[in-house]
Amino acid sequence: MQPSSRPSSSRRVTMTDVARAAGVSPMTVSYTYNRPDRVSEESRAKVLDAAATLGYPGPDPSARSLRYGATQTLGVVLGEHLTYAFDDPQAVAFLAGVAEVCAERGYGLQIVPTGTGDGDRDRVVGAAVDAYVVWTTTADDPILEAARSTRRAVVVHGGPSLEGATLIGIDNHAAAREVGAAVFETARRPAVLSLPVDRQRETFLAPGLDPTVVAYPVTRDRLAGYRDAADARGIAWSDVLVGVCRTNDPGDARSVMRQMLDVAPDIDAVAAMSDQLAVGALEAIPGTVRISGWDDSDAARERELTTVAQSLREQGVACATAALGDPAPDHRDAWRVVRRASTEALGY
Numbered sequence: 001m002q003p004s005s006r007p008s009s010s011r012r013v014t015m016t017d018v019a020r021a022a023g024v025s026p027m028t029v030s031y032t033y034n035r036p037d038r039v040s041e042e043s044r045a046k047v048l049d050a051a052a053t054l055g056y057p058g059p060d061p062s063a064r065s066l067r068y069g070a071t072q073t074l075g076v077v078l079g080e081h082l083t084y085a086f087d088d089p090q091a092v093a094f095l096a097g098v099a100e101v102c103a104e105r106g107y108g109l110q111i112v113p114t115g116t117g118d119g120d121r122d123r124v125v126g127a128a129v130d131a132y133v134v135w136t137t138t139a140d141d142p143i144l145e146a147a148r149s150t151r152r153a154v155v156v157h158g159g160p161s162l163e164g165a166t167l168i169g170i171d172n173h174a175a176a177r178e179v180g181a182a183v184f185e186t187a188r189r190p191a192v193l194s195l196p197v198d199r200q201r202e203t204f205l206a207p208g209l210d211p212t213v214v215a216y217p218v219t220r221d222r223l224a225g226y227r228d229a230a231d232a233r234g235i236a237w238s239d240v241l242v243g244v245c246r247t248n249d250p251g252d253a254r255s256v257m258r259q260m261l262d263v264a265p266d267i268d269a270v271a272a273m274s275d276q277l278a279v280g281a282l283e284a285i286p287g288t289v290r291i292s293g294w295d296d297s298d299a300a301r302e303r304e305l306t307t308v309a310q311s312l313r314e315q316g317v318a319c320a321t322a323a324l325g326d327p328a329p330d331h332r333d334a335w336r337v338v339r340r341a342s343t344e345a346l347g348y
Contacts, residue, residue, distance in 0.1 A: 097316020
């Protein structure tokens with residue numbers, strides 16, 4: 001690119017500037033961001049390369065408002081397969097909280113599923129919404145920068161923190177430390193049943209998994225809390241087997257728990273990162289093994305699970321209201337440990 005093609009730093013880079021630098025029409029630039037299915041891969045690559053070089057963040061939100069009118073729509077960037085929004089109990093509760101606010105304020109709700117490939121950024125940037133609520137993801141997820149580049153309000157649930165965005169969630173580290181103390185209270189061979197550690201979502205077993213290598217902030221903080229609980233009991237973290245599940249699904253948990261018992265049949269306590277994972281583990285472990293869950297769902301109450309109580313619905317409400325301009329409430333201490341029969345000394 002010739003130096004003369006770069007616009008003066010005193011004005012905002014425009015779509016026309018990008019088109020000139022990329023050697024395409026302004027309509028091709030517009031389609032790249034708003035109708036990517038109508039642009040060839042070659043032209044799209046030229047546009048995005050020129051945009052990155054010039055520092056073009058995407059279409060001006062004010063122009064979108066003129067084109068669409070007031071969208072009166074809130075976008076939830078899910079980071080999961082679309083069916084997750086309807087299958088996972090905690091995602092359902094969270095989205096119900098967001099929907100409650102939308103209904104009260106006359107807003108529509110658009111779910112923007114990502115995690116499917118190269119089209120994620122275009123899907124986020126092209127969403128006709130006034131603000132975004134982003135379901136917990138990793139710091140390297142390109143959808144975060146995509147959402148921020150639109151200059152619309154961004155609220156992230158659970159993490160990571162993002163400059164210019166609002167973060168809402170509980171103190172997962174402190175909660176895991178407390179529930180870990182309950183489940184590891186008499187343990188000699190404790191174990192952890194973990195949510196995915198990164199966007200690759202691989203299943204694996206690892207003794208003493210280092211929390212600092214975990215990409216998902218929620219998983220990382222819970223793992224660090226369990227490690228603190230083990231340390232407080234004098235249990236070497238390197239002796240604690242961690243089984244990582246691909247999804248928050250009882251079937252995955254059952255399979256991983258069986259693999260863990262094959263490796264360490266003397267496991268006598270399991271800290272599961274969700275009630276769903278705990279339910280799956282219960283189908284694989286003997287009744288004398290202590291176990292805890294997370295979320296205080298109906299399943300936890302039915303099975304007498306010790307668990308961390310939090311309200312994903314209330315957190316959904318908080319994320320939606322913050323995205324629409326209200327002050328962000330502090331939810332860091334909005335949790336408590338509920339002790340039930342699953343962590344009694346003799347099992348249940």
